[in-house]
Amino acid sequence: MPPIPSYWGGSLKDSEESDAPLALWKILIAGGFGAGKTTLVGAVSEIVPLTTEETLTQASVRTDSVHGVEAKTTTTVALDFGKITLTLQRMALLLFGTPGQERFWFMWPDLAEGAVGAIVLVDTRRFEECYPAVEYFLSIGLPLVVAVNHFDGADRYEPEEVHTALDLPPGTPVVLCDARESAQGRQALIVLVQHALALATRNRPSSPLPSLSRSTRV
Secondary structure, rough: OOHHHHOOOOOEOOOOOOOOOOEEEEEEEEEOOOOOOHHHHHHHOOOOOOOOOEOOOOOOOOOOOOOOOOOEEEEEEOEEEEEEEEEEEEEEEEEEEOOOOOOHHHHHHHHHHHOOOOOOOOEEEHHHHHHHHHHHHHHHOOOOOOOOOOOOOOOOHHHOOOOOOOOOOOOOOOOOOOOOOHHHHHHHHHHHHHHHHHHHHHOOOOOOOOOOOOOOOO
16 A cells, blocks of 8 residues: 555645645545546535536447436536545545546546545445446555445445445445535545554554544534
8 A cells, every 4th residue: 555645746724723734635536427426526525616527418328328327417527626624633635536437447547646545436226336446446555435325215235235245355444425415425534534544554653643533523
């Protein structure tokens, strides 16, 4: 696993709290087509999120299966971007939503560069859609959290069942969430940061890393 940087690409100043810069952590929001990536970024971002959604057309019918998500009319063609601050930890999470369709997977290595961790969203109506993202992040050693997005009317599974089905490494967190709910999305991010910090501490026990708790305010 690559070392956890103290910041990614620079720093921001939080003038309302202090002159000290905020550590920047790059976080990826990934998953299959229609899994809720754009929704999650929009729900938790403290800024107006950048989106690159385009309308689905007949030209994409042969490449973009909408089975199970027939109501979906748009798709991300590049990335989503948002930001959320963990004030008490002097951290800002920069959220990069990845495109889900196979024809855009070539962008994943560039988006993953410098990332601290990833949340992989799972839609239980299209469970197989999450496999490529999970396999890719595991192959490059990026800490990840699997977040099962509770769509209305979708089958419900316990975290342990999902962990077994995906054959995840021991200790990889699986959480249940509704990507539309800001509080649940923030909690999934906190779990990811805790997981990344735990892995970094295990590999570099002398590193002075901040800690998070479930009561973290964001």
